[in-house]
Structures are given as structure tokens and as C-alpha cells.
Amino acid sequence: xxxxxxxxxxxxxxxxxxxxxxxxxxxxxxxxxxxxxxxxxxxxxxxxxxxxxxxxxxxxxxxxxxxxxxxxxxxxxxxxxxxxxxxxxxxxxxxxxxxxxxxxxxxxxxxxxxxxxxxxxxxxxxxxxxxxxxxxxxxxxxxxxxxxxxxxxxxxxxxxxxxxxxxxxxxxxxxxxxxxxxxxxxxxxxxxxxxxxxxxxxxxxxxxxxxxxxxxxxxxxxxxxxxxxxxxxxxxxxxxxxxxxxxxxxxxxxxxxxxxxxxxxxxxxxxxxxxxxxxxxxxxxxxxxxxxxxxxxxxxxxxxxxxxxxxxxxxxxxxxxxxxxxxxxxxxxxxxxxxxxxxxxxxxxxxxxxxxxxxxxxxxxxxxxxxxxxxxxxxxxxxxxxxxxxxxxxxxxxxxxxxxxxxxxxxxxxxxxxxxxxxxxxxxxxxxxxxxxxxxxxxxxxxxxxxxxxxxxxxxxxxxxxxxxxxxxxxxxxxxxxxxxxxxxxxxxxxxxxxxxxxxxxxxxxxxxxxxxxxxxxxxxxxxxxxxxxxxxxxxxxxxxxxxxxxxxxxxxxxxxxxxxxxxxxxxxxxxxxxxxxxxxxxxxxxxxxxxxxxxxxxxxxxxxxxxxxxxxxxxxxxxxxxxxxxxxxxxxxxxxxxxxxxxxxxxxxxxxxxxxxxxxxxxxxxxxx
Numbered sequence: 001x002x003x004x005x006x007x008x009x010x011x012x013x014x015x016x017x018x019x020x021x022x023x024x025x026x027x028x029x030x031x032x033x034x035x036x037x038x039x040x041x042x043x044x045x046x047x048x049x050x051x052x053x054x055x056x057x058x059x060x061x062x063x064x065x066x067x068x069x070x071x072x073x074x075x076x077x078x079x080x081x082x083x084x085x086x087x088x089x090x091x092x093x094x095x096x097x098x099x100x101x102x103x104x105x106x107x108x109x110x111x112x113x114x115x116x117x118x119x120x121x122x123x124x125x126x127x128x129x130x131x132x133x134x135x136x137x138x139x140x141x142x143x144x145x146x147x148x149x150x151x152x153x154x155x156x157x158x159x160x161x162x163x164x165x166x167x168x169x170x171x172x173x174x175x176x177x178x179x180x181x182x183x184x185x186x187x188x189x190x191x192x193x194x195x196x197x198x199x200x201x202x203x204x205x206x207x208x209x210x211x212x213x214x215x216x217x218x219x220x221x222x223x224x225x226x227x228x229x230x231x232x233x234x235x236x237x238x239x240x241x242x243x244x245x246x247x248x249x250x251x252x253x254x255x256x257x258x259x260x261x262x263x264x265x266x267x268x269x270x271x272x273x274x275x276x277x278x279x280x281x282x283x284x285x286x287x288x289x290x291x292x293x294x295x296x297x298x299x300x301x302x303x304x305x306x307x308x309x310x311x312x313x314x315x316x317x318x319x320x321x322x323x324x325x326x327x328x329x330x331x332x333x334x335x336x337x338x339x340x341x342x343x344x345x346x347x348x349x350x351x352x353x354x355x356x357x358x359x360x361x362x363x364x365x366x367x368x369x370x371x372x373x374x375x376x377x378x379x380x381x382x383x384x385x386x387x388x389x390x391x392x393x394x395x396x397x398x399x400x401x402x403x404x405x406x407x408x409x410x411x412x413x414x415x416x417x418x419x420x421x422x423x424x425x426x427x428x429x430x431x432x433x434x435x436x437x438x439x440x441x442x443x444x445x446x447x448x449x450x451x452x453x454x455x456x457x458x459x460x461x462x463x464x465x466x467x468x469x470x471x472x473x474x475x476x477x478x479x480x481x482x483x484x485x486x487x488x489x490x491x492x493x494x495x496x497x498x499x500x501x502x503x504x505x506x507x508x509x510x511x512x513x514x515x516x517x518x519x520x521x522x523x524x525x526x527x528x529x530x531x532x533x534x535x536x537x538x539x540x541x542x543x544x545x546x547x548x549x550x551x552x553x554x555x556x557x558x559x560x561x562x563x564x565x566x567x568x569x570x571x572x573x574x575x576x577x578x579x580x581x582x583x584x585x586x587x588x589x590x591x592x593x594x595x596x597x598x599x600x601x602x603x604x605x606x607x608x609x610x611x612x613x614x615x616x617x618x619x620x621x622x623x624x625x626x627x628x629x630x631x632x633x634x635x636x637x638x639x640x641x642x643x644x645x646x647x648x649x650x651x652x653x654x655x656x657x658x659x660x661x662x663x664x665x666x667x668x669x670x671x672x673x674x
Contacts, residue, residue: 016044017153024156025336027176033160034064041132041153042066045146048113049133052120053087060087063128071111071133082110087129090117094126096151098143101136114138116146118154122161130154163333178206179340186348190355192216196226199345203320204228207337210325211283215247216318216349222248242277243321249273250288251316257288258335261328285324289338290316291346318349396657403659404593404648405573407627409564411596411636411643415555417526421548422519425449427539432551434533438524444551447520447544456517459510466503473499528555531641554641562594562606562629562645568615569666571625574608577651592629594647598638606631608649 020040023033038050051065062068073079085106086099096118099109109115113133120128132150182202189195196214204212214226224233224240224247233240249269250257261284263271278286292314320342322334358364373382425447432444473496477489532538532551539550566574574590581588589607596604610628618624629647633639658665 013044013149016040017149020044020153021156024160025339027163030164031064034157035066037153037157038064038066038130041130041150045116045132045134045149047116047132047134051131051133052128053131054120054128055091055126060084060091060129068133071113073111076110079110082108083115083131086110086115086117087131090119090129091126094119094121096147096154098147109136112136114143114146116143116150118147118150120154120161121158122165127161130157159336163336165332175206175337182206182341183344186344190352192349192352192356193225195345195348195352199320199341199348200226200228203341203345207322207334207341208331209322209334211321211323213243213321213323214318214345214349215244215251215321216353217248217251217316222251222318239277239280242273242280246270246273246277246288247319247321250319251290254290254292254314254316256290256339257286258330259283259286260330261285281323283323283325284328285330287320287322287330287335287338289320289322289342291318291320291342291349293317294347294350317346317353320345393657396660397655399656400653401656401659403573403651403654403662405566405570405651406646406648407564407566407570409562409627409629409645409647411560411639411645412563412641413528413554413556414559414561415526415528416531417528417553419444419522419525419550419553421447421544421546421550422522423447423449423452423516423546425452425520425544427541427544430536430540432530432535434530434535436530437528438530438553439527440524442524444522444524444530445539447522449517449520452513452516452520456510456513459506459513463503463506463510466499466506470496470499470503522550524553526553526555527557528553529641556639556641560631560633560636560639561609562592562631562647564627564629564645564647565618565621565624566627566649567621568623568625569670573651574611574649577649578608578611580652589630591650592647593650594629594631594645596636596638597644597646598640604631604635606647 020037023036023040026033028036034052038052041047042050049065049067049071051068052063053060054063055061068074073083086109089106090097096116097107099107099115099117101109101112103109111133114136116132116134118130119126120130130150130153132146134146138146182199185198185202186195189198196216200212200214204210212228213224215222216225222244223235224243227233227240235241235244253267253270257270257274259274259278263274263278266274274286277283293316295314320338322338324330355361372378426449427445428448429446430444431442432438438444473492477492477496530551531554535551544550577590581590589609592606592608593603594606595602606629608627609630612626615623615625654662
């Protein structure tokens with residue numbers, strides 16, 4: 001036999017051994033299990049027949065067989081008795097053995113075959129025997145290999161029996177129902193975090209363990225994404241950091257790890273992080289099962305078609321960490337169920353990671369949800385909706401509408417006068433009240449300025465002294481005395497002229513002071529109404545500074561107008577509309593519609609006549625521009641000074657969309673320069 005044929009046989013035996021191992025970990029019924037078990041076992045060792053015998057009521061019964069009728073054992077009672085003695089011996093001792101026709105005594109095979117027998121155990125008790133019928137001419141040096149292989153396979157079958165015994169019944173419908181629900185939950189999301197959280201919490205109940213954690217590898221970093229019973233994972237916690245370090249090394253090795261209280265014979269890269277984590281967690285049993293990336297169902301590379309799936313290296317993307325706190329030995333079926341769960345969790349995590357790697361995933365999802373409306377019955381609704389939206393957008397862009405700039409202001413008389421304080425002083429007499437009608441030159445109030453009065457008295461006294469001096473000088477000059485020389489006369493004349501000049505200066509000063517004293521009597525400049533509120537409380541018996549506004553008088557019997565404050569950023573519309581109107585009708589003014597706060601149901605009209613040349617700051621609106629609007633006073637039945645007004649200035653036609661959403665457009669243009 002060539003070396004290539006030997007290698008193929010070995011690969012085939014290994015593959016069948018792996019299949020038997022997977023079969024022993026499955027939850028198939030016992031009858032089907034032993035049937036498939038014997039088929040793979042005979043194919044692996046090339047046996048001619050095989051049988052499984054069980055002890056039932058102290059008697060050996062045939063449980064399953066393959067090609068046993070070809071051995072002639074079932075047709076000869078003598079051979080059956082001899083075979084039962086061999087089987088009973090194996091059951092009583094629990095030791096495997098080989099028996100051939102060439103042996104003598106009780107070790108002789110009852111059939112012309114080489115018999116290879118090994119015991120089956122359940123719950124540490126021998127419950128049956130597996131019997132292989134090999135050809136009699138098999139080499140003696142091959143018998144130990146047959147025996148060793150059968151013992152290994154019977155050990156796996158014994159684990160299957162332990163699992164069946166632990167479940168208490170051959171029907172594990174409750175487990176599979178829970179497992180099916182878990183798989184359904186795993187497939188409901190393509191988010192790695194949600195998949196891991198579902199697997200950790202529901203998987204812990206399914207495995208009946210104390211804690212189940214999920215570790216995922218991203219690039220070179222391994223992180224714990226979910227721990228059963230916890231809504232969030234703190235990556236800085238010592239327990240989580242130790243778990244991540246252990247998971248990283250197990251994922252790198254791509255081999256399962258089982259800790260049952262002993263850390264001997266473990267690789268150095270596993271021993272240290274395992275000891276650190278066990279000390280931190282206090283777990284008595286730990287299973288770390290790697291999660292492998294799912295393989296494509298359809299191969300795209302024809303060059304790899306000859307390779308078996310088991311021969312292809314799978315990439316580890318994470319691991320499951322199953323822990324028991326009170327027991328050091330895994331519960332029955334825990335290992336097999338962990339492997340089963342790991343395969344499905346790995347597939348769900350792998351799919352979610354591939355899904356999240358899609359470039360612009362949120363954009364494509366949104367686009368996909370939008371495109372759903374273009375299929376089936378939704379298409380008509382979508383087209384109708386788009387038609388309506390298009391019609392609305394078209395109307396907003398093309399339908400002309402009157403655009404008006406809104407502003408607030410007051411209703412005021414055109415003739416207004418402010419009365420200022422002529423000098424510093426104190427109000428000693430007040431003859432007016434707020435809202436009282438006055439006539440021109442009526443005395444409104446009287447101020448008193450003691451300093452000004454003192455200056456007037458001093459000026460009059462100084463004038464009297466100067467006049468007395470002048471009279472004395474005149475008398476001296478008029479006297480005709482011979483002893484008066486010419487020099488003395490010249491001096492007296494000069495002093496007289498000086499005194500006259502000083503007298504004129506003092507007289508002018510006295511007149512000015514007298515006028516200022518007279519001005520302390522404040523009079524009404526025009527006929528009208530005192531518009532100042534609470535005049536007495538504001539002015540009486542308090543110091544007044546020169547230039548301070550004392551009262552306002554407005555002529556409410558003459559024309560009225562609106563005083564509007566328009567925000568500066570809206571002035572562009574008004575100025576452009578005014579320029580357009582000036583080109584067509586220079587004599588016309590922009591129309592203004594307004595409503596009074598005292599009569600909100602009636603709309604009045606006016607004309608914009610005056611616009612201020614500069615903006616002024618406003619505490620509420622920012623920079624504003626003051627405007628005057630002329631109105632027909634006769635239309636206003638109730639004219640109240642300072643009545644609040646809401647006005648709208650016509651600025652021509654714009655599109656309906658700009659009229660409705662112009663503020664949004666201007667905001668974007670202002671702050672984004674579009």
C-alpha cells in the first residue's frame with residue numbers, strides 16, 4: 001500500500017472518529033444513536049459486523065446491530081451461549097479484550113471472527129458491551145490498535161449514556177424548545193451588542209450555569225461585550241479585565257479550556273491569566289469555548305473543493321465563558337450543550353459583525369426603507385403622496401403672494417413737544433396733571449434755584465454800588481473849582497467812563513439772571529394734553545437738573561401718525577420695495593395695514609412716509625429702524641396716545657414659499673452664508 005493510500009486511510013479514520021464524537025454530543029434518540037454509532041465504527045476499523053448488548057433484568061439483550069446475521073451467531077444457540085459468557089466476563093470485570101478462534105478455553109471466539117469487546121458505562125456502572133466482528137486473519141500487531149480505538153469510542157458513547165441518564169428521559173423536548181426560542185432571539189437582531197446580551201442572559205438559563213459571558217475579538221483587542229445578569233459591562237473592573245486577558249489567550253489558541261480546580265499541565269500563556277481570573281472570580285468550574293467565524297455555504301474558490309470542511313482552518317472571533325460557583329465538576333451535558341450553543345452564537349455574532357462592517361450602513365438602511373414604498377400596493381400610495389408633495393412644492397415656488405414685513409409701534413399725535421428744565425432747581429409749584437389739557441403759555445410748574453436768586457441779588461447790589469459811584473464821579477467833575485487841575489480832571493473822566501462800562505456789564509448780567517429766574521416759571525409751548533403720567537410723583541419736591549424732560553405735551557386735536565420700530569434685518573425688503581415704487585410712481589408711498597390693541601378686529605390703512613437714516617439699539621429687538629406712517633385720524637374712533645399697534649408693510653409680491661418660510665431662508669443665509 002502506497003504512502004498516499006495510508007494517509008488517506010488515516011484521514012478517513014480520523015474523520016469517522018470526529019463524526020462519532022459529534023454524534024455522542026448530540027441529543028438524538030438512543031436507537032438512532034447506536035445505529036449510526038455502529039455504522040461509523042465498523043466503517044472506521046473495517047469490521048464485518050458489530051453489535052451493542054445491554055444488561056436488562058440481569059439478562060443480556062441485543063440493543064442494536066449491523067450485519068450480525070452474516071456471522072451465523074443468531075442461528076446457533078451454542079455459539080450464543082459462548083458469546084454470552086464472553087460478554088458477561090467483560091461486563092463483570094469492565095475490561096476490554098480481544099478473542100479469536102485460535103485461542104483456547106473460554107477465550108476462544110464462538111465464530112470464525114476476531115472479536116473485539118469493550119464495556120459501556122453509565123453513571124460509573126457497566127451497563128453494556130460493544131462487540132466488533134473482525135476477520136480472523138487480521139494481524140496480531142493490529143489487535144491492540146483495534147482494542148484501543150474501540151475503548152475510546154465506547155468512552156464517548158458512555159458520555160452519551162451519562163447525558164441521557166442525567167436528563168431522566170430519552171425525550172429532551174423541553175431543552176430543544178428552549179434552545180429553539182434562544183435561536184429565534186439571536187436571529188432577531190444584527191447588532192453585536194444585542195446578540196451578545198441575548199446569548200449571555202438566555203444562554204445562562206439554557207445551560208443552567210451560574211454565569212455566562214461573551215468575549216469578542218476586534219482586531220488585536222479582545223473585549224467582554226456581555227455578562228449575564230448585567231445591563232452594562234465596566235471594562236475597568238478587575239473581574240472584566242481578568243476575563244478579557246484569559247479570553248484573549250484562549251482565542252489565540254483556538255482550543256476549548258476546561259477548568260475543574262486544577263491548573264496543572266496547562267500552557268504558560270493560559271496558566272497565569274487563568275489563575276488570576278479564578279482568584280478574582282471565585283469560580284470552581286470554568287469552560288472557555290472559542291467562537292469561530294462562520295464559513296460560507298457556497299465556495300467561490302474551485303481550488304479548495306477537494307479539501308474537507310474539517311481541514312479548513314477557522315478563524316476565532318470570540319469565546320463563551322461558562323462558570324459554576326459551587327461545583328467543580330461540570331453538570332451533565334454542560335460541555336456538549338456549551339459546544340452546541342457556541343456554534344449558533346458564533347454564527348449570530350459573525351453575521352452581525354459582517355452586517356455592521358457595511359459602509360454607510362445607516363444611510364443604506366434609510367434608503368432601503370424608502371425604496372420599500374415603491375413596491376406592490378405601496379407604489380400607488382407613494383406616487384400619490386409624491387404627486388401631492390410635488391404639487392405643494394411647485395405651488396410654494398410659483399404662486400405669487402403679497403409679502404409684508406411686520407412691526408410693532410405706537411399711535412401718537414404728530415405735534416409733540418417735550419418741556420425741558422431751563423436750569424437746575426427744585427419744583428415748588430405744580431399746576432398740571434397727567435392727561436390735563438393746557439393752552440400755550442399756561443404756567444405748568446415753578447422751579448426754585450437759590451443759587452440763581454443769590455446771584456441776581458448780588459448783581460443788583462453790585463449795580464447799585466456802581467451807579468452810586470458813577471453819580472459821585474459826575475458830581476466831582478461838574479464842580480467848578482479852580483484848584484482842580486487838568487490832570488485830576490482827566491483821571492476823573494477816565495474813572496467815570498470805566499464805571500459806566502462796568503455798570504452796563506452788571507446790567508446785562510442782571511438782565512440775564514433775571515431772565516433765568518423768570519424762566520423758572522415753566523409755561524406750555526403749545527396747546528395740547530399733558531402726556532406724562534404721574535407728574536406730581538415724578539417732579540414735586542425733588543431736585544431737577546438742567547435739560548431734564550419735565551413733561552410731554554401733545555396736540556391730540558391735530559394729525560396723528562404711527563411710530564413703528566422695524567428690525568434692521570428686515571429693512572432690505574422695505575427699501576427694495578420703496579425703490580421699485582419710486583421708479584413707477586414717485587409720488588406714492590408704501591401701503592401699511594395696522595390694527596390697534598384697543599380695536600384688534602378692525603384693520604386700518606396708512607402710508608409709510610418717513611424712514612430713519614440710522615438704526616437704534618433696542619433691548620428687546622436688537623437694532624431697529626424707526627419709521628413714521630401717516631394715517632387718516634378721522635377713521636380712528638378711539639385715539640389713545642401710545643396705543644400699541646401691530647402693522648404690516650406691503651413689500652410687493654414674492655413666492656408663496658418665501659412668504660411662509662422666508663424667516664427660515666433668511667436665518668440659513670445669515671448664519672451659513674448660502
